[in-house]
Amino acid sequence: xxxxxxxxxxxxxxxxxxxxxxxxxxxxxxxxxxxxxxxxxxxxxxxxxxxxxxxxxxxxxxxxxxxxxxxxxxxxxxxxxxxxxxxxxxxxxxxxxxxxxxxxxxxxxxxxxxxxxxxxxxxxxxxxxxxxxxxxxxxxxxxxxxxxxxxxxxxxxxxxxxxxxxxxxxxxxxxxxxxxxxxxxxxxxxxxxxxxxxxxxxxxxxxxxxxxxxxxxxxxxxxxxxxxxxxxxxxxxxxxxxxxxxxxxxxxxxxx
Amino acid sequence: xxxxxxxxxxxxxxxxxxxxxxxxxxxxxxxxxxxxxxxxxxxxxxxxxxxxxxxxxxxxxxxxxxxxxxxxxxxxxxxxxxxxxxxxxxxxxxxxxxxxxxxxxxxxxxxxxxxxxxxxxxxxxxxxxxxxxxxxxxxxxxxxxxxxxxxxxxxxxxxxxxxxxxxxxxxxxxxxxxxxxxxxxxxxxxxxxxxxxxxxxxxxxxxxxxxxxxxxxxxxxxxxxxxxxxxxxxxxxxxxxxxxxxxxxxxxxxxx
Amino acid sequence: xxxxxxxxxxxxxxxxxxxxxxxxxxxxxxxxxxxxxxxxxxxxxxxxxxxxxxxxxxxxxxxxxxxxxxxxxxxxxxxxxxxxxxxxxxxxxxxxxxxxxxxxxxxxxxxxxxxxxxxxxxxxxxxxxxxxxxxxxxxxxxxxxxxxxxxxxxxxxxxxxxxxxxxxxxxxxxxxxxxxxxxxxxxxxxxxxxxxxxxxxxxxxxxxxxxxxxxxxxxxxx
Amino acid sequence: xxxxxxxxxxxxxxxxxxxxxxxxxxxxxxxxxxxxxxxxxxxxxxxxxxxxxxxxxxxxxxxxxxxxxxxxxxxxxxxxxxxxxxxxxxxxxxxxxxxxxxxxxxxxxxxxxxxxxxxxxxxxxxxxxxxxxxxxxxxxxxxxxxxxxxxxxxxxxxxxxxxxxxxxxxxxxxxxxxxxxxxxxxxxxxxxxxxxxxxxxxxxxxxxxxxxxxxxxxxxxx
Numbered sequence: 001x002x003x004x005x006x007x008x009x010x011x012x013x014x015x016x017x018x019x020x021x022x023x024x025x026x027x028x029x030x031x032x033x034x035x036x037x038x039x040x041x042x043x044x045x046x047x048x049x050x051x052x053x054x055x056x057x058x059x060x061x062x063x064x065x066x067x068x069x070x071x072x073x074x075x076x077x078x079x080x081x082x083x084x085x086x087x088x089x090x091x092x093x094x095x096x097x098x099x100x101x102x103x104x105x106x107x108x109x110x111x112x113x114x115x116x117x118x119x120x121x122x123x124x125x126x127x128x129x130x131x132x133x134x135x136x137x138x139x140x141x142x143x144x145x146x147x148x149x150x151x152x153x154x155x156x157x158x159x160x161x162x163x164x165x166x167x168x169x170x171x172x173x174x175x176x177x178x179x180x181x182x183x184x185x186x187x188x189x190x191x192x193x194x195x196x197x198x199x200x201x202x203x204x205x206x207x208x209x210x211x212x213x214x215x216x217x218x219x220x221x222x223x224x225x226x227x228x229x230x231x232x233x234x235x236x237x238x239x240x241x242x243x244x245x246x247x248x249x250x251x252x253x254x255x256x
Numbered sequence: 257x258x259x260x261x262x263x264x265x266x267x268x269x270x271x272x273x274x275x276x277x278x279x280x281x282x283x284x285x286x287x288x289x290x291x292x293x294x295x296x297x298x299x300x301x302x303x304x305x306x307x308x309x310x311x312x313x314x315x316x317x318x319x320x321x322x323x324x325x326x327x328x329x330x331x332x333x334x335x336x337x338x339x340x341x342x343x344x345x346x347x348x349x350x351x352x353x354x355x356x357x358x359x360x361x362x363x364x365x366x367x368x369x370x371x372x373x374x375x376x377x378x379x380x381x382x383x384x385x386x387x388x389x390x391x392x393x394x395x396x397x398x399x400x401x402x403x404x405x406x407x408x409x410x411x412x413x414x415x416x417x418x419x420x421x422x423x424x425x426x427x428x429x430x431x432x433x434x435x436x437x438x439x440x441x442x443x444x445x446x447x448x449x450x451x452x453x454x455x456x457x458x459x460x461x462x463x464x465x466x467x468x469x470x471x472x473x474x475x476x477x478x479x480x481x482x483x484x485x486x487x488x489x490x491x492x493x494x495x496x497x498x499x500x501x502x503x504x505x506x507x508x509x510x511x512x
Numbered sequence: 513x514x515x516x517x518x519x520x521x522x523x524x525x526x527x528x529x530x531x532x533x534x535x536x537x538x539x540x541x542x543x544x545x546x547x548x549x550x551x552x553x554x555x556x557x558x559x560x561x562x563x564x565x566x567x568x569x570x571x572x573x574x575x576x577x578x579x580x581x582x583x584x585x586x587x588x589x590x591x592x593x594x595x596x597x598x599x600x601x602x603x604x605x606x607x608x609x610x611x612x613x614x615x616x617x618x619x620x621x622x623x624x625x626x627x628x629x630x631x632x633x634x635x636x637x638x639x640x641x642x643x644x645x646x647x648x649x650x651x652x653x654x655x656x657x658x659x660x661x662x663x664x665x666x667x668x669x670x671x672x673x674x675x676x677x678x679x680x681x682x683x684x685x686x687x688x689x690x691x692x693x694x695x696x697x698x699x700x701x702x703x704x705x706x707x708x709x710x711x712x713x714x715x716x717x718x719x720x721x722x723x724x725x726x727x728x729x730x731x732x733x734x
Numbered sequence: 735x736x737x738x739x740x741x742x743x744x745x746x747x748x749x750x751x752x753x754x755x756x757x758x759x760x761x762x763x764x765x766x767x768x769x770x771x772x773x774x775x776x777x778x779x780x781x782x783x784x785x786x787x788x789x790x791x792x793x794x795x796x797x798x799x800x801x802x803x804x805x806x807x808x809x810x811x812x813x814x815x816x817x818x819x820x821x822x823x824x825x826x827x828x829x830x831x832x833x834x835x836x837x838x839x840x841x842x843x844x845x846x847x848x849x850x851x852x853x854x855x856x857x858x859x860x861x862x863x864x865x866x867x868x869x870x871x872x873x874x875x876x877x878x879x880x881x882x883x884x885x886x887x888x889x890x891x892x893x894x895x896x897x898x899x900x901x902x903x904x905x906x907x908x909x910x911x912x913x914x915x916x917x918x919x920x921x922x923x924x925x926x927x928x929x930x931x932x933x934x935x936x937x938x939x940x941x942x943x944x945x946x947x948x949x950x951x952x953x954x955x956x
Contacts, residue, residue, distance in 0.1 A: 002755030002775070027560045028586035029579055053600075083640040092637025099637070107636050110559055110584075111604035111646030115378050118601055121827035122371050123872055125384035125400070125407035130608070131645045134626070134680040136636060144381070146411075151381035155402075172786070172816045178467070179580025179591075183560045184600040190827040206815030211434070212468055213818035214599070216785050218757045218777070218833045237579045245574040254587050255571035258533030258553070283782045284808035285801055309822070339862040348859025355859070363858050366781055366806075367826035367868030374823055377605035379650055386830070387867045390848070390902040392858060428564070428594045435802025435813075439782045440822040446605040462593030469596035470821070472563050474535045474555070474611045493801045501796040510809050511793035601823075 004173045005202055005223050009039040012196050012222045016040060016161060019077070021049035023117070023188045024163035026056070026069045029240065031181040033163035033198050034231035035224070038067035040075070047077040051117075051159055053110055053184050054083040057094050060250050065240060067231045070094075078104040080157065082113060088253075107137060112154055114187060119156035121190035129154045162192030165232065166215070169199045170206070173220030174213040182214060189219040196222040200234060260429045261458055261479050265295040268452050268478045272296060272417060275333070277305035279373070279444045280419035282312070282325045285496065287437045289419035289454050290487035291480070294323035296331070303333040307373075307415055309366055309440050310339040313350050316506050321496060323487045326350075334360040336413065338369060344509075363393060368410060370443060375412035377446035385410045418448030421488065422471070425455045426462070429476030430469040438470060445475040452478040456490060514713075516660070516689035517706050517731070524549045524733055526615050526657050526687045535563060537607065537647055539616035539629075540585050542657040546615055557612055558583040559643040561603045566590035584643060607643070608650030616644060618658040618686070620673040623720035625683040625695035627656060628675035639676070648679035660688035661717050669693070669700070670719045690714050692731060699723050704731040736935075738882070738911035739928050739953070746771045746955055747926075748837050748879050748909045757785060759829065759869055761838035761851075762807050764879040768837050779834055780805040781865040783825045788812035806865065829865070830872030838866060840878040840908070842895040845942035847905040847917035849878060850897035861898070870901035882910035883939050891915070891922070892941045912936050914953060921945050926953040 006012040013036060016022070022040070025031040040048075050072060057070045073095065084092035084105060092105070099105060108116070109131050119127050128151035132138050142153040164185050167178040175197060177185060189195045195215075202225050226233050244250045262268040269292060272278070278296070281287040296304075306328060313326045329351065340348035340361060348361070355361060364372065365387050375383050384407035388394050398409040420441050423434040431453060433441060445451045451471075458481050482489050500506045517525070523545035530536055532553040538544055547556070547568065555564040560583065569577045569588035577588035598606075606612060620628040627648050631639025648654055661667055669686065686693040691714045692704035702722040705714050707730050715722050739747070745767035752758055754775035760766055769778070769790065777786040782805065791799045791810035799810035820828075828834060842850040849870050853861025870876055883889055891908065908915040913936045914926035924944040927936050929952050937944050 027584065028582055030560075030582055082642050084637055085640065087640055091631075091634070091639050095637065105636055107641055109641050109645040110600070110643035111378070111608055111650070114600045114604045115380065118374065118378075118823075118827070119383070121831045122367070122374075123386045123830035124371065125386065125402035125405060127375070127383050128381035130379045130381060131649045131679070133649075135645065135677045137641070137645070146381035149381060170816065174816070174818050176467070179578070179597060180558070180560045180562055180582060181580055182597060182599050183603075186599040186824075187601050190824065190831060193832075210784075210813065210817045210819045211432070213820070216818040216820055216824065216828065217816070218779070218785055218828055241574070241577050241579060244577070245571075251571055254585075255569065255574070283806065284804055286782075286804055338864050340859055341862065343862055347853075347856070347861050351859065361858055363863055365863050365867040366822070366865035367830055367872070370822045370826045374601075374605070377609045379608035387871045387901070389871075391867065391899045393863070393867070426594060430594065430596050435800070435819060436780070436782045436784055436804055437802055438819060438821050439825075442602075442821040443823050446602065446609060449610075466562075466591065466595045466597050469598070472596040472598055472602065472606065473594070474557070474563055474606055497796070497799050497801060500799070501793075507793055510807075511791065511796070 004221060005171060009035045009224055012036065012224050013039045013043060016043065016045055018045050019047045020045065020161060021051065021159040022161045022163060023051040023159040023192060024069065025165065025184050025188065026052050026054045027180065027183055029237060031165045031183055031185060032069065032232060033165045034067040035198050035226060036163040036196055037069055037072060038231060041071050046075045048072065048075050049078040049080070050076050051080045051157055053081065053113060055079060055081045056083060056086055059089065060247050061240065073098055076103055078106065080106045080108060082108050082110045109137065114184060116154055116157045117187045117191040120158035121187065124156050126153050126155055157191060159192045160194065162188040162195045164189055164195060164197040166197050166199045168201045168203055168208060169197055169220065169223045170203050170208050172205055173217035173223060174208050175215035175220060176208055176212055177214055186215050189215045194221050195219055198224050198226050200226060260477060261427060265291045265480050268292065268480050269295045269299060272299065272301055274301050275303045276301065276417060277307065277415040278417045278419060279307040279415040279448060280325065281421065281440050281444065282308050282310045283436065283439055285493060287421045287439055287441060288325065288488060289421045290323040291454050291482060292419040292452055293325055293328060294487060297327050302331045304328065304331050305334040305336070306332050307336040307413055309337065309369060311335060311337045312339060312342055315345065316503050317496065329354055332359055334362065336362045336364060338364050338366045365393065370440060372410055372413045373443045373447040376414035377443065380412050382409050382411055413447060415448045416450065418444040418451045420445055420451060420453040422453050422455045424457045424459050424464060425453055425476065425479045426459050426464045428461055429473035429479060430464050431471035431476060432464055432468055433470055442471050445471045450477050451475055454480050454482050456482060514708050520545055521733070522657050522687055522689055525692065525731055526655055529655050529685060530554045530613060535612050537612050537614045539644065541617035543615040543617055557606065559603055559607065560584045561598050561600055562595060564595040566592035604646055607646050610650065610652040612651050613653040613655065614647040614651040615655045615657060616647060618656040619675050620668050620670055621656055621683050621686050622673045623671050623700055625681045626673050627678045627683050628673040629678045631676045633675060645678050648682040653684050654682050655685045655687060656683050657687050660690040667717055667719045690717065693722065701725050702728060704729055706731055736930055742767060743955065744879050744909055744911055747914065747953055748877055751877050751907060752776045752835060757834050759834050759836045761866065763839040765837040765839055779828065781825055781829065782806045783820050783822055784817060786817040788814035826868055829868050832872065832874040834873050835875040835877065836869040836873040837877045837879060838869060840880040840890070841897050842890050842892055843878055843905050843908050844895045845893050845922055847903045848895050849900045849905050850895040851900045853898045855897060867900055870904040875906050876904050877907045877909060878905050879909050882912040889939055889941045912939065915944065923947050924950060926951055928953055
């Protein structure tokens with residue numbers, strides 16, 4: 001068996017170069033591959049295309065508490081996402097200065113992004129999508145009536161890399177998630193050419209029931225275990241959640 | 257909670273009428289919803305459209321031993337499938353007389369069928385498919401070059417009914433499969449308007465771990481438990497497999 | 513000035529559209545409040561991949577919040593038996609295959625059932641799209657909750673939306689602080705009015721002409 | 735007449751194209767035989783939804799056959815640790831995303847790497863399509879095993895296939911009972927010949943012109 005287990009995040013992202021495209025998840029704190037993101041920040045590669053379901057400045061957290069996706073903003077050439085910022089924090093205003101310097105933002109919807117990633121994985125050339133007709137999403141795209149209904153032609157997404165945050169990997173690369181950490185990660189792993197996973201635990205072959213595998217090993221190229229003191233470790237996330245109650249903005253947003 | 261558990265197969269298919277479309281699985285013996293198929297045969301509805309990954313006369317088995325999909329042949333108006341018959345048994349020759357009487361056969365490939373069912377579930381109007389270019393599958397379809405590669409426009413499939421053979425259902429309708437029984441069944445359940453499952457076991461709510469659910473309850477409308485003496489029960493399949501060794505054709509096909 | 517319904521009552525009325533066995537995805541704002549009024553046997557769905565989960569974690573329960581169990585808006589919820597966890601491909605097949613009901617907030621609704629709810633303008637970066645467009649297009653029933661007019665008194669139910677659209681011809685029901693309106697092929701049908709309000713008074717605050725339902729009645733919260 | 739390689743030896747040579755860590759989908763016929771020669775650390779994939787499963791059940795082991803564990807051809811296999819079970823959407827994403835190698839049987843291969851392997855004619859019902867088209871189009875490496883000529887001695891490697899195509903320009907390697915040929919942008923490169931055969935003799939049984947590899951050698955089974 002190929003050795004897929006890497007001992008450092010730096011090593012796992014070592015071959016990522018300028019101009020690469022990366023898909024990664026971010027639904028609030030969940031499923032974020034914080035250490036891979038931090039490693040790409042550190043590496044300083046530029047002109048990246050970033051594909052993500054949410055691109056939100058998590059202003060609630062202190063410096064060094066989390067490595068949020070938005071730290072990559074200065075390294076981006078293009079951003080494909082359904083969510084830039086949060087409405088009540090001024091939506092996409094925080095990326096405006098980068099847009100003026102040339103950042104391209106391609107909006108999409110969550111479901112459309114899921115379908116486009118699936119299309120990338122299944123080798124499709126395009127999909128006629130029912131979502132976005134008559135909206136900002138149809139601008140510049142082919143529109144077509146099929147069986148009496150209008151659709152927009154959307155392109156597949158086939159990223160160079162997927163950064164995955166999983167719960168457990170066995171040494172072959174089979175992954176399981178936990179709760180909504182799953183979300184878009186399985187389809188990201190299928191769509192990407194190279195998949196790198198950071199995981200809570202690396203277990204022996206046979207410890208994951210074959211029926212429960214969510215991402216089969218063939219889709220996973222590199223695995224790094226998240227150390228206890230690293231970003232997004234169970235311990236650190238617990239601490240962060242514990243402190244959420246102290247922040248009035250968080251209290252009002254998440255608990256009322 | 258809605259009562260989804262039906263006490264008979266006849267009751268579960270009671271509303272299926274002439275002209276309905278049904279998707280169901282058949283990979284050899286596995287995953288076949290034999291009792292729902294037998295109930296539709298018994299009911300005698302006609303002009304059905306049948307969508308399946310394999311449509312194969314399982315000539316190895318005796319009358320009454322299994323209820324194979326091909327028993328529905330006289331009731332079909334249209335068949336969409338990648339496999340009609342087996343090459344060494346004369347391929348599609350066995351449907352020829354029905355074709356002459358008006359049966360329409362639409363060929364596809366396994367992967368294309370999977371994508372078309374997904375497209376049906378995701379509400380897509382069509383997909384540009386890389387498979388089939390330059391083959392019999394492109395006949396009568398739009399062909400188009402996208403980014404230097406040719407694709408064929410394929411239509412989504414949105415069947416009226418899916419017949420599912422699962423391992424366990426909880427009373428809400430969450431399903432798990434076992435081994436390769438899974439195959440195309442999850443996407444069939446997502447694509448169909450009404451999903452009917454025959455299962456080895458109906459268990460209480462909470463007995464299926466939420467992380468292990470393969471088909472979420474919302475996709476499942478009706479559930480029937482397969483009695484021990486019914487087609488495809490664990491007991492009957494074991495008996496059939498036990499007798500396989502006695503059949504020289506099976507021995508040569510499956511074990512050499 | 514006459515009293516309008518408050519947000520809780522709008523939510524309560526919207527929740528009445530749901531019945532035993534329905535699966536529902538609730539948007540942010542008034543729709544979120546519906547959770548408190550939803551009848552037993554209705555399952556909640558969240559875009560990021562869960563169905564049939566339990567109540568949201570309350571402010572005084574933060575210590576029970578688990579990172580693995582949050583909805584698409586980041587709110588923590590409680591796992592319960594019978595729920596299911598799935599990936600986003602499955603989640604949006606669920607949303608787009610007409611298996612769900614959705615209750616969403618609205619900025620504007622048009623006579624033909626167009627919905628604007630993601631942006632008041634400002635271009636691509638003026639709002640966030642998220643999964644709202646998918647829900648509006650794909651759900652079997654789209655219920656929009658909103659206040660009947662802007663703070664300045666201008667109608668939000670318009671002949672044509674002026675804000676960027678979320679989806680065309682997608683709305684089935686509109687529930688406001690003044691009325692319950694059904695979107696039909698012939699136009700907007702006024703089904704219920706808030707206590708103390710007349711159809712004429714509601715019409716005066718609505719741009720397109722309302723068709724009065726044969727059984728037009730006062731909003732019923734029973 | 736000079737001896738050609740038998741089916742087992744073709745399979746053995748084809749198996750040599752696989753290396754540690756590869757995932758492979760084997761077609762029916764000669765490809766199936768490759769299973770006996772495949773190096774350790776190569777994982778098997780079957781279209782109906784399993785990866786990394788164990789050996790096929792042999793004739794004398796029927797009592798161990800389990801209905802839940804069969805490949806796409808209906809053959810029973812043995813579950814082993816590390817394998818994974820998945821649905822067909824995942825399976826064909828695996829196949830079509832270039833993550834697999836495939837070894838397939840062939841009826842004809844053309845100069846440009848077109849493949850015909852599902853039918854010898856007879857229209858839509860003359861053969862079965864299955865997942866072969868997906869594998870031919872989607873795999874990262876497509877290896878075709880076939881006898882170099884028909885029983886009557888006519889070449890199966892042709893300028894243009896005469897049988898209905900499986901896919902265009904999809905073949906990377908052709909392994910026959912006489913030769914190993916690589917399909918390149920400039921044409922068919924003859925890399926290896928069967929023991930006792932010369933390049934000219936192989937060319938005589940091949941329709942398109944073969945380019946001789948600089949390191950043309952005898953088929954190597956070490």
